[in-house]
Amino acid sequence: VQWPPKSELYILRSDGHSCTRETVQPSGNLQFACPSSQQQLLVWKTRPRRVMVLKKLGDELLEEYIDVLRFLGEDLGLSVVVEPHDYAVLSGLCMKWVDTYAEHDLDQLHSFVDFIVCLGGDGLLLHAASLFGPALPPIISFKLGSLGFLTTHNYADYQRHLHNIVYGCRELESCQLVSSDDEMPLRGVHITLRMRLCCEIWRQGGTAPAETFEVLNEVVLSRGANPYLSKIEVYEHDQLITKVQADGVMLATPTGSTAYNVAAGGSMVHPSVPAILLTPICPHSLNFRPVILPDYVELELRISPDARCPAVVQFDGRDGRELQQGDSIRVRMSPNPVPTINNADQTTDWFGAIQRCFQWSERVEQLPID
Amino acid sequence: VQWPPKSELYILRSDGHSCTRETVQPSGNLQFACPSSQQQLLVWKTRPRRVMVLKKLGDELLEEYIDVLRFLGEDLGLSVVVEPHDYAVLSGLCMKWVDTYAEHDLDQLHSFVDFIVCLGGDGLLLHAASLFGPALPPIISFKLGSLGFLTTHNYADYQRHLHNIVYGCRELESCQLVSSDDEMPLRGVHITLRMRLCCEIWRQGGTAPAETFEVLNEVVLSRGANPYLSKIEVYEHDQLITKVQADGVMLATPTGSTAYNVAAGGSMVHPSVPAILLTPICPHSLNFRPVILPDYVELELRISPDARCPAVVQFDGRDGRELQQGDSIRVRMSPNPVPTINNADQTTDWFGAIQRCFQWSERVEQLPID
Amino acid sequence: VQWPPKSELYILRSDGHSCTRETVQPSGNLQFACPSSQQQLLVWKTRPRRVMVLKKLGDELLEEYIDVLRFLGEDLGLSVVVEPHDYAVLSGLCMKWVDTYAEHDLDQLHSFVDFIVCLGGDGLLLHAASLFGPALPPIISFKLGSLGFLTTHNYADYQRHLHNIVYGCRELESCQLVSSDDEMPLRGVHITLRMRLCCEIWRQGGTAPAETFEVLNEVVLSRGANPYLSKIEVYEHDQLITKVQADGVMLATPTGSTAYNVAAGGSMVHPSVPAILLTPICPHSLNFRPVILPDYVELELRISPDARCPAVVQFDGRDGRELQQGDSIRVRMSPNPVPTINNADQTTDWFGAIQRCFQWSERVEQLPID
Amino acid sequence: VQWPPKSELYILRSDGHSCTRETVQPSGNLQFACPSSQQQLLVWKTRPRRVMVLKKLGDELLEEYIDVLRFLGEDLGLSVVVEPHDYAVLSGLCMKWVDTYAEHDLDQLHSFVDFIVCLGGDGLLLHAASLFGPALPPIISFKLGSLGFLTTHNYADYQRHLHNIVYGCRELESCQLVSSDDEMPLRGVHITLRMRLCCEIWRQGGTAPAETFEVLNEVVLSRGANPYLSKIEVYEHDQLITKVQADGVMLATPTGSTAYNVAAGGSMVHPSVPAILLTPICPHSLNFRPVILPDYVELELRISPDARCPAVVQFDGRDGRELQQGDSIRVRMSPNPVPTINNADQTTDWFGAIQRCFQWSERVEQLPID
Known part of the structure; x- marks a missing residue:
């Protein structure tokens, strides 16, 4: 082949920051330089x-x-x-x-x-x-x-x-x-x-958040004691993603993935994974499976204007507030982490914790199929 | 309070790379500088x-x-x-x-x-x-x-x-x-x-991988047509994490999370999340829930020496190979991505795809509870 | 072989009724005479x-x-x-x-x-x-x-x-x-x-039910808007079966199996199956799978005396009542059915309904694995 | 009210047998006379x-x-x-x-x-x-x-x-x-x-079953070691119920509900419930939930003529046979039970077994949510 070499290119973050993991090699080939997450000292x-x-x-x-x-x-x-x-x-x-x-x-x-x-x-x-x-x-x-x-x-x-x-x-x-x-x-x-989540309560028509909370585990929007399902609109960067009819919707951190999230059927996510979990609680659609989103998402959960009931929001299981039709909570990654010192290292500690707390993957003795 | 200010500290990656996301502010406080993942151009x-x-x-x-x-x-x-x-x-x-x-x-x-x-x-x-x-x-x-x-x-x-x-x-x-x-x-x-996964087949007693594959979706270790369950040992950085008795075990990328993984009950993971999914296939323990691990893990799935049958490994659903007792596959994140150009942007494209392919979270009309 | 023939035997219901389905043949062999459930005119x-x-x-x-x-x-x-x-x-x-x-x-x-x-x-x-x-x-x-x-x-x-x-x-x-x-x-x-369920509310120390309800879909005992999990003891014929820590526990009829039960992860049960469904709502134990019990069970759900909160009971999603520690609901099959006329027949109508309401087992187009 | 009394009616089984459970009272009201299942001696x-x-x-x-x-x-x-x-x-x-x-x-x-x-x-x-x-x-x-x-x-x-x-x-x-x-x-x-299931293998174009098996746990139709999903048509009394694209489909008895069925995500069904379980194995549709059918159903699982691969059928995990496109298995309740003597009684034995084998609903210690 006697062709000229291919063009050079950049991979840039659309917010102007550098892309630390993704690199363009001198040959022009794209590579991951390293894992994006790593053990820390x-x-x-x-x-x-x-x-x-x-x-x-x-x-x-x-x-x-x-x-x-x-x-x-x-x-x-x-x-x-x-x-x-x-x-x-x-x-x-x-x-x-x-x-x-x-x-x-x-x-x-x-x-x-x-x-x-x-x-x-x-x-x-x-x-x-x-x-x-x-x-x-x-x-x-x-x-x-x-x-x-x-x-x-x-x-x-x-x-x-x-x-x-x-x-x-x-x-x-x-x-x-x-x-x-x-x-x-x-x-x-x-x-x-x-990671923690920064959560703002917005009241309908308001121009600023009414209240702000930081959660380590999860924020839950649910019907509470109301007889009817919550009807919740989910937005990401102001774009409507889906409407949910369910007992509730939860946004959880990886740390919270092993708390209420796991009871609602969500997966367990290692705390080094930079992600936000969107998990439905008893959804009335068979195909609303939990989804795991990158840490840059900016989510809004809004009580649908035609919901039959108000809803309740709870932050790490506390600080319950009632939300009326049209009210919403806006949630994004908080810049303020909770730094916890490890015993062994992150992976050993985490697998140890899910085995200790859930007997994850354990069974007294295996049942033979025949 | 008239105390001296607190000590200064570093947050370092244990492999000596810089920690690009986690920063120590001049005040000595820890912060996340930015999300670790982001839209790219x-x-x-x-x-x-x-x-x-x-x-x-x-x-x-x-x-x-x-x-x-x-x-x-x-x-x-x-x-x-x-x-x-x-x-x-x-x-x-x-x-x-x-x-x-x-x-x-x-x-x-x-x-x-x-x-x-x-x-x-x-x-x-x-x-x-x-x-x-x-x-x-x-x-x-x-x-x-x-x-x-x-x-x-x-x-x-x-x-x-x-x-x-x-x-x-x-x-x-x-x-x-x-x-x-x-x-x-x-x-x-x-x-x-x-992200792709780099997968090596190791034969028992071998000193080098017998074969190497890169997968975009998932690598699956399963019993194939064997009548007995696979008995699979899972290692991370050479440390035994768990023993699994199941039809099989899958390691999937976020891209593969919406393929075979979702059929096995795994969560859907956005492709910007740097993670590797460990999902059991029909596990015989009720509490083997899918787990989502950081991209730096180095996993090994080994056929237990006391397994009653050999097992089959498949790479992106192809290239089936039989593994004998003691053989294993070693899997880690590949440095070589598959770069795909987006239509709108990463998040819009992805939610569009899961709605198009699974009617995610949709329902013809909601059933009232009463 | 020159042995004497084997002994004759009865199969009797322990309550003295006849066993209409299970028969002993003249040869002494046990047989099912017919299915226990059947299309009715x-x-x-x-x-x-x-x-x-x-x-x-x-x-x-x-x-x-x-x-x-x-x-x-x-x-x-x-x-x-x-x-x-x-x-x-x-x-x-x-x-x-x-x-x-x-x-x-x-x-x-x-x-x-x-x-x-x-x-x-x-x-x-x-x-x-x-x-x-x-x-x-x-x-x-x-x-x-x-x-x-x-x-x-x-x-x-x-x-x-x-x-x-x-x-x-x-x-x-x-x-x-x-x-x-x-x-x-x-x-x-x-x-x-x-089938309907007959549900009695028993207050601690009471000698008669405080109230009685009949439900067609389900009775739900849950934490309602309380911040803490319900701690519920489950009895069958006055024998402790399990203690549950969960958002709630539901007892549903087969008719109700496609209502709230399916949102909580329960299976869909055809209305001709004489059964009562025990389904946990967001249980905090990974291995509390839904169970399906025969129609002769007599269940009691009791708020544990050491529960941190009272609980709420709802009947077909209505008539909410608060239950205190030690209170309970007793549930058994009601003798009074809801007779509904079929369009085609029971099986055709039911599969039609789950496809109409849930697109059960449907998918726009199948995704090839490779 | 001075109206004439309402008309009298029969409730009849459409096959001419008597309806032993459903009765018409002298008043003309419909009632269940007794539970259809019961403890037996x-x-x-x-x-x-x-x-x-x-x-x-x-x-x-x-x-x-x-x-x-x-x-x-x-x-x-x-x-x-x-x-x-x-x-x-x-x-x-x-x-x-x-x-x-x-x-x-x-x-x-x-x-x-x-x-x-x-x-x-x-x-x-x-x-x-x-x-x-x-x-x-x-x-x-x-x-x-x-x-x-x-x-x-x-x-x-x-x-x-x-x-x-x-x-x-x-x-x-x-x-x-x-x-x-x-x-x-x-x-x-x-x-x-x-209950056991009577299973017949029908080869395409055949006029009689090629082979017959009785199973106590389950019959499984699956892709075996084939790379492609099974495409299986499900019929009930010769009427097409659904087409399934999955790793496989299982029909299980209540006894088998706690064997392979539970690994595939099915519910646990008490052996006194007269039912047949239809459970998908890794279905590629998010909304194919397990269903539980009455014991009178007559099911047929047929390999779709346009399936890309043959399939494998196994009876209680043994006796594997290959099925080609157009072949099928027909399954109905067998008249021949497996009579097992109880230790305590049916319900105590069964709850004991699921706790012994699965630690059903147990947890070492409960994790507080906050």
Whole structure:
């Protein structure tokens, strides 16, 4: 063949950002340079100095709580922050490295706290997120409450786990990003940055959102106690995608994929997959299968003007609000992740969690077909 | 509060690459800089000059074929390449801009062809992928065969669609990547880079893969016509994840999520989501739900040494091979995408396809509950 | 072999009734004598004389209503009963064969009405059932409202259909039950006797049911608008079967299997199958699959004493009542069927309905796998 | 109201049999007289004298086998029949009450054997069914192999269970069928008469079935190892119901509902429900939901003349046969049940089995939603 070589081309993101994964090789061929998602390490530039410790309400875990506070202060030499109601309990124990804060300082807390230790269940982690708002420091969560997806660390090994966070336990193989003459050696711990959804309630005719919520698991629009099905219009970037007649519709994060989503028949999605799940709840059409959308979608769920009933929206199972005909919620990926420190690594932790919580793919003994 | 500010930190990929999405702000807070996936544009640096046109076998589409060849050569001034067997049919039609190639030049074709036009169904697109191997130019696929997911363009508008590819039809809003004094204006067409899976067959005791395949839809390991269930071990990065007793197990791409995967009960995944789907086929455990994994996983499906039968592996529904006890397939994301040109954009095209092919979420008329 | 013959045996129902289907042959072998369910005919012993005609609320169907009244009175010579509010509309039309009734005669209506004609949708049929209570005459339901499962007859052919009910249209092949010298020839129409469920609300500590309902579709116990899952104990004949944590639990009839049940993931059950469906709604256990139980079960759904919230029970989507911890509903097959006249026969009508309402098993065009 | 009473009517089965469940009351109202299915007792008219004992192949259970043979002969005074290959093993043990049979007497065995004892798993029970053909005596099956649905009796209590079969353990409350002056008191054991399906293979153009099989679990028509989907036409009483494009289609009994059917997504059906299950395997239409049909249906699954491949039919997972385009299988309820003796009663045994085999509705610990 004696033809001229083919033309050169760009692959560009339509919003002008660079396409980091998709590359055009010198030969002009298209390639993926690397996976778009990957295991991540948290590496301290300077040693962390202040840690916040949260405890489930009640006196049940008081002993473990005090052990952890002592280890953090005496062994690791850290300053510790606790919630005011917990601080009261500690008076007389003479732990001078423990401090608390005033309510009006709550919104500056994120500037001073290097990481958070949770002693409780998944609910306590949601509480931590609500304390800090958008700028949430890394969290380590110990299994001390009911079975949870996010409480990956055994309390029995708490000293090793806490030491690992401060000093790191995994060497970075190679890194072109960080110069080796830094003060700290390049050791870190695996961390998962969990996506949240930013949800706005829009009232019909309004020009601004009436309220805004961030959810870690899911936002659900449903008929609640109304006798009739919700009639919900689904838009993506203001384009009508479908009309749904169902008990409800859910938008979930990968983290939430193993919560209510799995009860509604959705698939389980690893938290490293950058995606938003659209899952119907008891749809009255046989062919409304769950769909999994990229993280750049901007979705709107609107109560159809001809719906027979209002609907109810819930954020992570709480904060129920009624929506009237014509009202809607707008949902997009939040820029503010929930960073959770891993036990082993992201994949091992996740498969462990779905086996622990669902006996995923397990069976006492296999039934022979014949 | 009069505390010192918190420590600075890095978020690093454990393989040393940069974390392009996850950023540490000057304040030390963690944020997602942008969605990890995004709409993409194909923008030519220099005008394309050579196009390949593929046609479904048989004379059925001969008229449309010749119309397209004429338009490409006479109106758009492009050189056209066709397959040898099609070239024979054109003799006497005096289209001097049409050329063909010798079999032994097949592996250089990718260096000369700017884009590909398919007149047929989804099967023809798979044929194009097999002609070119890893380095596949962008493809536009016209709906002229049976209903398909990938044939997004109406033939009736072929002139407009082909003109748009060459000259672009969407302005890039802003771009810090490409200087504006380039020869070409910054106009392009939406394009989807579809992930493929790289699949290796490993025979027990072997030190290298026995065979390698790339699939666009899915790889399936199943019992085939054997009376007994497959007993399959699933590994991720050499770590045992689960043992499955089922008719089979499938690993699918997002593109393949709407093919065999949906028949097996899997969710539909948008092709911009960088993920690999692990879907069981008729599992004998009630709690083996489909899971969706990040694109960095490296999976191995191994026939359990104590399986009662061998198994069969198929690649995109073809190339069946028998696997004995201890044999396995190793699967990871391929660096070589299948680039398909969009009609509207990625999201509109995809929702259109699932409605066209599955009547997704539609119902003739809603049944009132009472 | 020179052995003595085996012993004789009985197969008896444990409640002392005869086993009509299961027989012991003279040889001592066990056999099913016949299917337990079968196509049924309605055959009049004496010609029917009085028919009730029900119409959907509003004036929309007034013209069809009057046409039907005229045909029944003038052509078929029947007396017609209508609801009082419809009777008022007819004044001045001089149809002397039309009569109405006083409210206090409502509970005797079933002694005088031979059959019922419904002009409307499935909702009107439920209204008819509520008018008559337990003793419901056969109903013919014309498709004049929204799409329904029970409205099997086309209005266009109303004269033929109504004639067929009165005079019969299908000869009985042979019958050992009815002597041939009866006044009427043995012709009839196919009829389906649809099972209802008898549902009692029991308040904790009560010695008698607080309320009783009969449902044609389903009874649903759910969390309603409560934020927490229902925790429901399921008993059969006072024996604990399972504890369920879910959005709710439904008990449905075969008729109801294609209503809410199918939205919750249940199977479609033909109305001739004598069964009760136990279907979870969004269960939080992956392995709570729907189960289909025989019609002799006596089920109780009890709100667990340690449930975090009360629950809501609904009967055919209406009559919501709140249940507190310890309250329960007891459900068993009702002796009072809803008899609906068939268009063709039971199986043809049913497959027709699931195709009409769900496009069951249909697809615009099949997607080739490759 | 001063109207004449309504007309009298019959409800007749269209095949001339009586309608045993549906009754017309003297008032003319329709009622169900009783549930159509019910718990059943096996009651001996004369004491059983001869029992057959089957054992799983191999020496593994030899000790238990001999214990059972001794108890039956010495304690219960029964004659025992064993298979010839087992008889050989017993020589020298001097159990004179044990006998065997010649191969050519196999088809008379059912006339002499009062009941069968199985020591093994579900597979052994299928073996018993194949030994006896249509006229199968009642079977008691002890749990001594892998986990099974039909092996309901614990071996530890074998003496009590075997005594109960011979002497009965449950009094019949009242019975209008059996006079009380019979030789035997009215005591029995619960028994389940399990439906089988009679399946005929019809070759295109044939005038008689090519082969006939009886299945206890299911008959499956599938693509086997063929690359293309099966295209299967489904007929009921020679009327086309639907065309299916799928990996396969299954017809299952209620007994089989918890075997392959549940893996394909079907519901679990109690064995007292007289029904036949039509379940698709990986259908390529989103709205082909499983359906449950009455026991009087006569189904035909025909390979479509325009199918791209032949198909494979399997009976209880065995006896694979290839079907060409135009060939079909015809399936209806068999008159010959498989009678299995219950441990507790039908409902307790069944819920026990689905919990034992599937952990139905169980979960280690419930995950709180928040």
